[in-house]
Amino acid sequence: MISSQVIQRWKDGNFSPPPDQKAHRKNGVTHCERVGDYSCENPRVRFADGGRLVQLRFAPSPAMQWNNEHFFDRSPRGKCKGFSFGSRRRMLNRLNEVSTSSRLPYFVTATLPDEAFNDDVARFAKTAKVWMDNFVKRLHRVSPGACGFWRIEWKARKSGLHEGKLFPHFHLLVWGLLERSLGVDGVYDRETGQQIGEVEGWESYIDLEDSQLTLELVQTLAGSARAVGNGIQTSRMFAGAGLEYEFSGKPRFIHRCSELVIRLSVERTQPDHPLAVKARKMAFSDWASLAWYHVVDSHNTDHLKAGLRVERVKSWGGVMSYCAKYMAKADCEFLSEISFGRSWGVFNTRCVPWAKIIEIELPGEVGVRLRRVARHYLDRVCARKRSRPYGVTLYCNVAQWSKLWEKPPDCPF
Numbered sequence: 001m002i003s004s005q006v007i008q009r010w011k012d013g014n015f016s017p018p019p020d021q022k023a024h025r026k027n028g029v030t031h032c033e034r035v036g037d038y039s040c041e042n043p044r045v046r047f048a049d050g051g052r053l054v055q056l057r058f059a060p061s062p063a064m065q066w067n068n069e070h071f072f073d074r075s076p077r078g079k080c081k082g083f084s085f086g087s088r089r090r091m092l093n094r095l096n097e098v099s100t101s102s103r104l105p106y107f108v109t110a111t112l113p114d115e116a117f118n119d120d121v122a123r124f125a126k127t128a129k130v131w132m133d134n135f136v137k138r139l140h141r142v143s144p145g146a147c148g149f150w151r152i153e154w155k156a157r158k159s160g161l162h163e164g165k166l167f168p169h170f171h172l173l174v175w176g177l178l179e180r181s182l183g184v185d186g187v188y189d190r191e192t193g194q195q196i197g198e199v200e201g202w203e204s205y206i207d208l209e210d211s212q213l214t215l216e217l218v219q220t221l222a223g224s225a226r227a228v229g230n231g232i233q234t235s236r237m238f239a240g241a242g243l244e245y246e247f248s249g250k251p252r253f254i255h256r257c258s259e260l261v262i263r264l265s266v267e268r269t270q271p272d273h274p275l276a277v278k279a280r281k282m283a284f285s286d287w288a289s290l291a292w293y294h295v296v297d298s299h300n301t302d303h304l305k306a307g308l309r310v311e312r313v314k315s316w317g318g319v320m321s322y323c324a325k326y327m328a329k330a331d332c333e334f335l336s337e338i339s340f341g342r343s344w345g346v347f348n349t350r351c352v353p354w355a356k357i358i359e360i361e362l363p364g365e366v367g368v369r370l371r372r373v374a375r376h377y378l379d380r381v382c383a384r385k386r387s388r389p390y391g392v393t394l395y396c397n398v399a400q401w402s403k404l405w406e407k408p409p410d411c412p413f
Contacts, residue, residue: 031067031071032063032066032067033063037061037063037064037389038058038061038389038390039058039059039060039061039064039389039390040058040364040367040368041058041059041061041364042058042059042361043056043057043058043361043362043363043364043366043367043368043370043371044056044057044058044359044360044361044362044367045057045359045360045362045367045370045405046357046358046359047357047358047359047398047401047402048096048097048099048354048355048356048357048358048398049355049356049357049358049398050099050100050101050355050356050398051096051097051098051099051100051354051355051398052096052100052316052320052395052396052397052398053093053096053097053355053393053394053395053398054374054393054394054395054396054398054401055093055391055392055393055394056367056370056371056374056391056392056393057390057391058367058371058390058391060390061389061390064390079339080339080340080341080342080343081338081339081340082338082343083343083344087342087343087344088328089393091149091151091327091328091344092323092328092395093393094149094346095149095173095319095323095327096395097354097355097357098175098352098353098354098355099353099354099355100316100355101353102175102353103175103179104312104313104314104315104316104318104319105148105173105174105175105313105319106173106174106177106204106284106310106311106312106313107171107172107173107310107311107312107313107322108170108171108172108173108174108288108308108309108310108311109169109170109171109172109308109309109311109326110132110135110169110170110172110292110307110308111167111169111303111306111307111308112128112131112167112168112169112296112303112307113296113298113300113302113303113307114157114160114161114162114300115298115300116128116296116298117161117162117165117167121166121338121340122338122339122340124168125152125168125340125341126340126341128152128168128170129152129341131292131295131296132150132152132170134295135291135292135295136150136347136348138291138295139174139288139291140347140348142206142207142208142287143176143177143178143206143207144351145176145177145178145348145351146174146175146176146177146348146351147174147175147176147346147347147348147349147350147351147352148172148173148174148175148176148346148347148348148352149172149173149327149344149345149346149347150170150171150172150344150345150346150347151170151171151172151326151327151343151344152168152169152170152343152344153168153169153170153171153326153327153329154166154167154168155167155169171322171326171327173313173319173322173323173327175351175352175353176348176351177204177205177206177284178204178205178206178207179202179203179204179205180202180203180205180281181200181201181202182200182201182202182203183200183201202312203283203284204283204284204285204312205281205282205283205284206281206282206283206284206287207280207281208280208281208282209280260279260286262275263275263276263278263279264279266279267279267280284310285308285310288308288310289304289307289308290304292307292308293307293308320395327344360405362405366404366405369404370401370404370405371388371391371392373404374388374392374394375388375392377394378392378394
């Protein structure tokens with residue numbers, strides 16, 4: 001509530017603050033007193049119909065409006081420095097505007113090899129963003145419907161030549177990829193070993209005109225063969241015409257290589273065979289690993305094996321979990337003073353499955369009640385109390401919260 005002293009001064013036409021107020025001064029002007037200040041005028045709710053965003057706003061009080069007129073900086077925004085609280089808030093708001101009825105996205109993590117290190121953080125970040133931009137452009141060419149969010153994060157290296165030094169890596173949420181069925185797999189109980197159900201497996205893929213990328217992948221992987229020894233598992237395969245390829249690494253990596261070589265050998269002799277079709281319709285994880293390797297162009301085959309990871313998000317709770325754990329994580333404190341551009345963004349915005357944004361005016365008592373319920377809800381979720389005098393933002397199930405402002409149907413009796 002606005003203090004009686006401030007209200008009386010407004011009624012008298014005196015818009016200056018009390019002379020004895022101890023507050024921040026700017027050009028001889030002090031902030032207007034806002035102890036216990038809040039507003040209940042003109043409540044409006046903005047929500048994503050089908051998404052997870054609810055924003056409740058009220059008109060600023062006279063004291064807040066006076067402060068905004070004298071102290072709000074209306075100059076253009078400066079250079080982006082680090083991942084600020086405001087940037088994090090805008091990213092979460094934008095992400096919660098995506099429709100929850102769309103297909104679940106893929107979570108992609110792209111890292112950089114030791115050879116890419118640069119002591120200059122700003123130049124290092126610029127180079128890494130150029131690589132990510134090239135990767136996104138490649139993805140758009142082979143899959144025009146692919147879209148999503150990207151986020152750059154800095155983390156100290158835990159091993160390698162530059163242990164302890166900061167390296168950037170990228171997190172992406174990707175929608176709009178083509179998918180194919182992998183058949184039905186059984187679900188078994190861990191204790192008894194009995195089958196308790198069935199689930200259909202799905203895989204994203206990239207539809208290519210020819211198998212050029214697959215050929216490049218086989219040649220690159222064949223050149224990465226090491227001398228057999230020290231327990232390294234190897235696998236030898238023949239890719240048609242008596243050509244022998246030798247691979248080394250983990251069993252999962254060797255299995256993936258053997259699958260690609262078999263498909264390529266069939267594609268050379270029988271173009272219409274189902275395996276040949278799969279050679280042209282490359283799995284997204286394989287294509288992304290190869291594309292990221294060629295974009296960075298480090299000639300480090302270890303980067304090809306582990307430089308990019310693709311995971312399928314299983315639920316919308318998982319989307320929020322990945323976002324809170326990885327994409328919305330704060331960077332090192334000193335990075336907030338370094339200008340290296342934006343920390344997140346949206347690519348191929350037109351294809352993102354956005355929810356419909358609706359904004360409506362609310363009666364005064366409905367807005368006050370909604371703010372009170374939302375404040376108690378956030379206090380329980382965050383385990384701490386905060387003052388929310390002019391509005392509140394929620395990431396929640398909009399269908400449930402909409403019952404608080406929708407008018408109930410007329411009683412037929």
